[in-house]
Amino acid sequence: MILLDISKLSKSFGGLSAVLNFNIHMDEHELVGLIGPNGAGKTTVFNLITGVYKPDQGQIMFQGQNLVGMSPHNICVRGVARTFQNIRLFNDLSVLDNVKIACHKQVRYGLLGAILRTPAFFKGEAEIEAEALKFLQVFKLENKKDELAKNLPYGEQRRLEISRALATHPTLLILDEPAAGMNPNETKELMQLIEMVRKEFNLAILLIEHDMSLVMGVCERIYVLDYGQIIAEGLPEEIRNNKQVIEAYLGEEVD
């Protein structure tokens, strides 16, 4: 089943076309990588999918619905969640509250119920708390639940961001450079984590990454973006040996 089908997507900033005639498709439960040199337009693609930017042209079909023109929160409600290249947690809130906020879209009591503290409020809050704790447990963060998000070490902040995104119950999870700033050991752990998340939560993952060991290790299919255009597509092996990709990105061989 096709989950995501992006066709002829274009976006330019002033005279610079960041993304030009961009096409990709993803099946359900697929793990797809998007790579490319710095400034190739990868994050712009993510911002277009999640509604942060409005595309100039093209459509983004997600589960048969066009996401173009929808506001970001509506896109999230439809089942697309993401993390950020530069971590964007709610810094001054506790780890638990960070995840609870992502659970807000399934809140069962009304505004008036909250103000009047009805039984529905207490029941709903207990549910949200249990749900949030469940996600923290998966990412081994439950013993840090009362810490402020900004006080967590870098690797745990990354994990918290992923668990927060998962708490919105996505069918497509978008990870923007999840291994940025991680050492090889942490990257390896992250690879296992990504595999586990996909199985456990039964979702598709689209990820941007510079770390080739991670991309080649976990992705089933890879798209290569350069100057806003797809220059190659295929299995990790094919990408590794694609001449155009090597020139643009992996570096030319020296004789």
Next chain:
Amino acid sequence: MDKVKQNWVRFLLEIALLVGLFTLIQYGITTRILNQYFQINLTSMCINIILAVSLNLINGFTGQLSLGHAGFMAVGAYTAVVLTTKLDYPFVVGLAGACMAAGTAGFVIGVPTLRLRGDYLAIATLALGEIIRVTLQNIDYVNGPAGISGIHKLTNWPWLFSAVVLTVLVVVNLVNSSYGRAIISVREDEIAAELMGINTTKYKVVAFVIGAAFAGLAGALYGHYFYIIKPETFNFMKSFDILVMVVLGGLGSTTGAIIAAVFITVLTAVLQSFPEIRMILYALILIVVMIYRPQGLMGNKEFSRQTLNRIWGGRK
């Protein structure tokens, strides 16, 4: 089960405390132990608490810098006074009408302006607050710049006390719910909140409307205590006064807003007899606080039983 019981005990204790405080002051007023001077300041204090707590919901929790709070106060004051003096409705209708009118004004102003961020929003709300004042100045039905005088003195301690409790209760309960977390997430990181499925525009407007409604309540209580209302009372200096309380108490702390409102009211009362140095001292105190505690007296923390436990080094 134990925890439920504990919560009930705490709840009853809090009620007892509130009733105790209310009765004590009510006793003081009826026996005239608390004189007129004290009562005037008590009224200002309660009104300031309502204003500070409601503005803190907008500025502190939602993180939207609004400088038009006096405008909503004016809408409330005028609505209530017109309802009670010109149309002869009972006070309670005036109060409810004030909340609704100010809330509606908040909605009408909030929907277009809350798209703006930071300085732009501050300037827009400042301007709209002034627009409300100037509009009132030009409506003959409410006597223009002269204002309405001869208002019945209907605001008394029971009304003030109930209004303060209601305001604090609504704000605290709202903030400590999923809706409150959504509101706070807007302050923390608007883009991240939006991408986590929070309709940030909606929650900004919700906070703005609730904040405005309580400013209207404060305005209504003000009008029915001080006999006279005129547009000049609700100029942008008034908005500024309220903002100072919120910043002094700590953005995002309801207890901080209450403490600061009490502190500023007392300070103003104490310095009343030295008009020459009043504003200088007032400014100096603010500067000192901002140098040594830029996050405000309470930061974004709340003063609760846990705080007491910490201070006395007790168990957690």
